[in-house]
Amino acid sequence: MNEKTMKASRKWQTIFFILLIIGMTLASSAITGFNIIHGIATLPKAGAWILSNLMITQESLERLPTILEKLLETILMSIAATTTGTAVAFFLSLMGSKTTGTKKVFGVFARFVASASRNIPVVAWALILLLSFGQNSVTGYLALFVGSVGFLTRAFIESIDEASQSAVEALRATGATYFQIVFKAVVPQCMPQMISWILFMIETNIRNATLVGILTGTGIGYTFDLYYKTLNYNAVALVTFSIILAVIVIELMSNYIRKVII
Amino acid sequence: MPLLQIKDLGKSYNSDAKVLQGLNFEVESGEFLSIIGPSGAGKSTLLRCINRMVEIDEGKVVFDGQEVGKLNKKELRKVRTNIGMIFQHYNLVPRLSVIENVLHGRFGYKTTIQGVLGRFTEAEKEHAFFLLKKLGIEEHAYKRCDQLSGGQQQRVGIARSLIQEPKIVLCDEPIASLDPNASKVIMDHLKSITQELGITCIVNLHQVEIAKSYSDRIIGLNKGGIVFDGPSYRLHRNHTDQIYGTQTQATPEIRELIMV
Numbered sequence: 001m002n003e004k005t006m007k008a009s010r011k012w013q014t015i016f017f018i019l020l021i022i023g024m025t026l027a028s029s030a031i032t033g034f035n036i037i038h039g040i041a042t043l044p045k046a047g048a049w050i051l052s053n054l055m056i057t058q059e060s061l062e063r064l065p066t067i068l069e070k071l072l073e074t075i076l077m078s079i080a081a082t083t084t085g086t087a088v089a090f091f092l093s094l095m096g097s098k099t100t101g102t103k104k105v106f107g108v109f110a111r112f113v114a115s116a117s118r119n120i121p122v123v124a125w126a127l128i129l130l131l132s133f134g135q136n137s138v139t140g141y142l143a144l145f146v147g148s149v150g151f152l153t154r155a156f157i158e159s160i161d162e163a164s165q166s167a168v169e170a171l172r173a174t175g176a177t178y179f180q181i182v183f184k185a186v187v188p189q190c191m192p193q194m195i196s197w198i199l200f201m202i203e204t205n206i207r208n209a210t211l212v213g214i215l216t217g218t219g220i221g222y223t224f225d226l227y228y229k230t231l232n233y234n235a236v237a238l239v240t241f242s243i244i245l246a247v248i249v250i251e252l253m254s255n256y257i258r259k260v261i262i
Numbered sequence: 263m264p265l266l267q268i269k270d271l272g273k274s275y276n277s278d279a280k281v282l283q284g285l286n287f288e289v290e291s292g293e294f295l296s297i298i299g300p301s302g303a304g305k306s307t308l309l310r311c312i313n314r315m316v317e318i319d320e321g322k323v324v325f326d327g328q329e330v331g332k333l334n335k336k337e338l339r340k341v342r343t344n345i346g347m348i349f350q351h352y353n354l355v356p357r358l359s360v361i362e363n364v365l366h367g368r369f370g371y372k373t374t375i376q377g378v379l380g381r382f383t384e385a386e387k388e389h390a391f392f393l394l395k396k397l398g399i400e401e402h403a404y405k406r407c408d409q410l411s412g413g414q415q416q417r418v419g420i421a422r423s424l425i426q427e428p429k430i431v432l433c434d435e436p437i438a439s440l441d442p443n444a445s446k447v448i449m450d451h452l453k454s455i456t457q458e459l460g461i462t463c464i465v466n467l468h469q470v471e472i473a474k475s476y477s478d479r480i481i482g483l484n485k486g487g488i489v490f491d492g493p494s495y496r497l498h499r500n501h502t503d504q505i506y507g508t509q510t511q512a513t514p515e516i517r518e519l520i521m522v
């Protein structure tokens with residue numbers, strides 16, 4: 001297959017998925033009576049509200065333990081979604097990479113799963129999963145998990161393809177088995193990039209978790225939603241502030257880890 | 263019985279042009295054989311047919327009494343443990359240490375789990391150090407391979423192949439990326455593999471002079487066919503002209519007739 005047809009087919013794939021997303025989103029909006037347009041339209045307003053109410057009062061500070069608990073729950077859920085997603089993505093990327101792929105069918109399967117889960121936004125996944133799992137933490141976790149699998153599979157395939165094919169060839173020539181080659185030639189070479197992608201995924205998931213949480217009624221997103229709906233803007237400010245702080249801390253931490261590894 | 267027999271070997275990658283065609287030769291145990299030829303002649307492909315890193319299309323390769331093309335996965339692994347391979351670009355895992363890379367040569371003898379967990383016996387580790395010492399890079403044992411010079415990396419590659427305890431070592435342009443000094447060191451080591459350990463060496467080279475001075479025997483390849491096969495001292499200017507196609511486009515057979 002040449003590059004042109006590949007690009008064209010990828011374009012069609014993307015168009016297909018966009019239509020699918022729109023369809024599913026409309027369908028789920030219709031079924032659950034959830035008006036997404038209205039939801040989005042209120043966000044700038046909420047922003048304005050938060051700006052004008054960005055005062056963390058004594059009273060709202062009393063809610064800090066609850067907020068921190070929810071925040072921790074959200075962070076842990078994001079990490080869990082990332083680590084489990086990593087495990088699945090690792091095997092999918094082995095199938096999907098040219099260097100380590102064994103059968104064409106598996107490769108196609110892996111790349112299909114990757115693009116299907118990646119090209120559908122996490123929020124859409126949350127909406128889709130809401131239908132089958134209802135409003136609970138499993139839904140939130142699954143939405144993040146599916147998104148992580150898609151993104152990480154794609155990123156890992158690239159890392160593995162980039163890692164030199166040459167050591168793989170050498171180990172194959174010594175009579176090494178498939179998994180000896182994977183763990184002793186491929187993984188050591190891809191490790192820094194892979195860890196970097198995993199850290200990036202954790203950051204992204206923590207950010208996404210808030211949004212997903214609002215939709216699925218779990219974690220810090222739910223807390224945010226609750227205070228917002230009960231007009232407790234001081235508490236909303238505190239929630240927002242703690243999310244921002246958490247994201248910054250996680251980002252600093254992962255930057256540090258990246259520096260140490262590479 | 264010769265260690266290696268190549269019978270009517272043919273190979274093509276994409277059904278179009280034949281990369282190798284009708285190759286016949288035998289290699290005895292303990293021989294030092296060079297394969298020379300212009301780039302694209304099929305030297306690398308020929309080596310890779312021997313340990314079946316590429317599939318054999320026509321004819322057969324018999325190594326140590328076994329037909330390589332007919333082996334199943336497990337048997338192929340077993341045969342590969344007896345065949346060392348050395349590459350132009352060393353093909354080490356750059357982020358791992360020298361000693362780890364050398365021990366990679368033992369994977370063929372281990373179960374997947376042993377290999378993945380890196381379980382090596384004391385004897386294997388001692389053997390690895392012994393080889394590094396012999397190759398003069400013992401002091402670099404714990405350095406990462408990407409911190410070594412090209413010549414040193416190639417010596418790690420040699421150690422990795424020798425720890426397999428192979429019967430034959432296939433070298434694909436082992437000195438093509440090295441300066442003359444490092445090249446000499448590597449060629450001397452390869453020569454001593456054959457002389458001291460009795461291990462057969464097949465070396466793809468593009469420097470005719472080096473091939474002549476190191477090998478017992480030379481095979482000249484051109485466009486996937488053998489145009490010279492004989493002791494190195496018998497390789498003359500007219501042969502190299504023929505191998506490298508520096509004079510005419512005529513087919514080998516016709517040229518041979520002209521020369522006689």
Ligand SMILES: Nc1ncnc2c1ncn2[C@@H]1O[C@H](COP(=O)(O)OP(=O)(O)O)[C@@H](O)[C@H]1O
Binds near residue numbers: 299301304306
């Ligand atoms: N993996 C491959 N797929 C397709 N064609 C190949 C492949 N490897 C080599 N070739 C082709 O086979 C021919 C011989 O290549 P090679 O064996 O590498 O020759 P040499 O090592 O003598 O330079 C070349 O024309 C090359 O383009």
Ligand SMILES: [Mg+2]
Binds near residue numbers: 305307434435
């Ligand atoms: Mg070559």
